[in-house]
Amino acid sequence: MERSDQDRPSHPREDEHEFAEERESLWRITLGPTIWAFHFLISYAAVSVYCFKFERMFSMGVLRIALIAMTVAMLAAIAWIGWRAFLRWDVRDTGEFSNPEGSAEDRHQFLGHAGFLLALVSFIGVVYDTLPLIILGTCR
Amino acid sequence: MPRETRARPTFLSGPSRLALLSFLLLAACEGRQSALVPGGEDARILGDLFWVMLAGAVVLWFGMNGLFYWATRRSPAAHSQRIANWLVILGGIAFPTVTLSALLVYGLSIMPDLRATGDGPVIRVTGEQWWWRVEYEREDGSTVTTANEIRLPAGVRSTFLLDSKEVIHSFWVPSLGGKMDMFPGRVNEMTLGPERPGIYRGQCAEFCGESHAWMAFEAEVMEPDAFEAWLEAEAAPAVTPASAEAARGAALFLSQGCGACHAVRGTPAVGRVGPDLTHVGSRHSLAAGRLGTSTEDFAKWVANPGAWKPGAEMPAYDHLTGEQIDAIAAYLEGLE
Numbered sequence: 001m002e003r004s005d006q007d008r009p010s011h012p013r014e015d016e017h018e019f020a021e022e023r024e025s026l027w028r029i030t031l032g033p034t035i036w037a038f039h040f041l042i043s044y045a046a047v048s049v050y051c052f053k054f055e056r057m058f059s060m061g062v063l064r065i066a067l068i069a070m071t072v073a074m075l076a077a078i079a080w081i082g083w084r085a086f087l088r089w090d091v092r093d094t095g096e097f098s099n100p101e102g103s104a105e106d107r108h109q110f111l112g113h114a115g116f117l118l119a120l121v122s123f124i125g126v127v128y129d130t131l132p133l134i135i136l137g138t139c140r
Numbered sequence: 141m142p143r144e145t146r147a148r149p150t151f152l153s154g155p156s157r158l159a160l161l162s163f164l165l166l167a168a169c170e171g172r173q174s175a176l177v178p179g180g181e182d183a184r185i186l187g188d189l190f191w192v193m194l195a196g197a198v199v200l201w202f203g204m205n206g207l208f209y210w211a212t213r214r215s216p217a218a219h220s221q222r223i224a225n226w227l228v229i230l231g232g233i234a235f236p237t238v239t240l241s242a243l244l245v246y247g248l249s250i251m252p253d254l255r256a257t258g259d260g261p262v263i264r265v266t267g268e269q270w271w272w273r274v275e276y277e278r279e280d281g282s283t284v285t286t287a288n289e290i291r292l293p294a295g296v297r298s299t300f301l302l303d304s305k306e307v308i309h310s311f312w313v314p315s316l317g318g319k320m321d322m323f324p325g326r327v328n329e330m331t332l333g334p335e336r337p338g339i340y341r342g343q344c345a346e347f348c349g350e351s352h353a354w355m356a357f358e359a360e361v362m363e364p365d366a367f368e369a370w371l372e373a374e375a376a377p378a379v380t381p382a383s384a385e386a387a388r389g390a391a392l393f394l395s396q397g398c399g400a401c402h403a404v405r406g407t408p409a410v411g412r413v414g415p416d417l418t419h420v421g422s423r424h425s426l427a428a429g430r431l432g433t434s435t436e437d438f439a440k441w442v443a444n445p446g447a448w449k450p451g452a453e454m455p456a457y458d459h460l461t462g463e464q465i466d467a468i469a470a471y472l473e474g475l476e
Contacts, residue, residue, distance in 0.1 A: 124237055128244060135248040140255040 029115035031081050032122035035074050039126045043067055051139035064137055071130045075123060082119030088112025173341040175314040179361060181333035182317030185250050258299030258331040263290060265302055267309030267322040270348065270355035270449060271415055271428040276371060284375045287415030288428045291360045293367035297333040310346035313359045319345045334361040339424060350451035356429030377406025378418045378475050389471025392464055396457065414454060421475040438469035
């Protein structure tokens with residue numbers, strides 16, 4: 001739900017509601033890097049185990065396709081998280097790049113900003129993780 | 141008050157010092173151990189990578205300093221938030237992302253060439269303290285053992301099986317390609333594709349103890365026919381001593397127990413602790429690149445190896461007379 005303060009119907013316990021939302025945002029900004037971390041871990045472990053144990057048994061093709069499919073799904077998830085964070089940041093409407101004032105609304109937008117940038121760097125990180133798989137595709 | 145002038149004793153003025161420094165740096169780029177004078181496919185690829193990185197670094201250096209100059213001298217006033225934001229977005233995010241992506245793709249794209257499988261001889265190289273055991277594995281299953289020198293045919297990729305006896309060493313012939321570490325109990329495989337015949341220098345590139353710096357070797361790239369002839373000769377047993385002095389040296393070699401550590405194939409000397417000496421007289425250097433190959437060099441080494449290579453396991457034979465040492469030296473030098 002991305003609405004500015006003016007549109008939002010006043011909540012019986014406004015502060016509590018906002019606090020809950022900020023707490024949720026705090027979790028949400030970690031999602032992009034978390035997906036990146038799992039992508040790295042899964043790719044690294046899968047290729048290591050394959051190259052150590054199974055290289056001579058079957059070709060890398062299946063593993064490669066599976067990991068690339070996983071990458072596409074994770075990139076889509078990060079893109080979605082980044083887009084949601086971008087909307088929360090609300091820079092197009094407010095024109096505020098940084099939100100230095102510290103009001104509840106400012107915090108909300110700042111967390112959107114941070115979440116967006118973290119999603120961006122996670123997206124690039126996941127692409128970098130996958131490049132060796134696409135370009136090399138071998139254990140050598 | 142008159143201005144005090146003090147003459148500073150200078151060897152060279154600023155600009156000439158800089159010129160001298162760059163000359164010295166350039167001099168290091170030549171020679172038989174330079175990664176910038178490639179003698180093979182791998183070194184050429186790595187050299188290209190170096191020049192691409194250097195050119196990029198120079199452009200970036202000028203770009204950054206230009207910006208710095210602009211921001212401090214030409215336009216030192218505060219910039220608008222808008223410009224600053226775009227500078228961060230373009231210069232801080234978009235530019236590094238594009239540049240690093242391009243470098244990563246380029247770097248990954250050259251890796252398969254450097255890791256191509258070998259189609260030439262298979263050579264097992266084992267790092268010892270502080271020398272190299274070299275074994276050519278021939279197609280008929282036999283092995284040709286030598287030491288401290290590697291000869292390679294030009295135009296094919298040789299495979300190296302790298303191992304180590306006690307500590308970690310690193311195998312590196314800069315003119316032929318990249319380096320690879322040698323671990324005790326683990327065989328690392330690398331391939332090199334030398335192209336230009338010549339004698340290059342290899343060097344242990346991982347600190348391995350007192351005489352690490354003296355652990356070198358020659359890598360000679362030969363025409364394929366010459367290589368085959370050399371390997372055939374290397375597989376043959378040692379020649380018999382040609383002179384009376386060398387024959388005396390051969391007898392001393394055995395009576396002094398040298399054969400407990402060294403092998404001279406075709407004689408009772410079959411030790412495997414130290415380097416195989418069957419054809420030591422035909423090598424380009426003695427004691428892993430430490431000394432030359434004259435009779436005097438052999439004599440110097442036999443008399444006191446520790447003086448030339450601190451920590452060497454071979455004991456000094458200083459209880460022998462000069463004449464006896466010369467005889468052994470004559471024998472070893474004759475082992476071609």
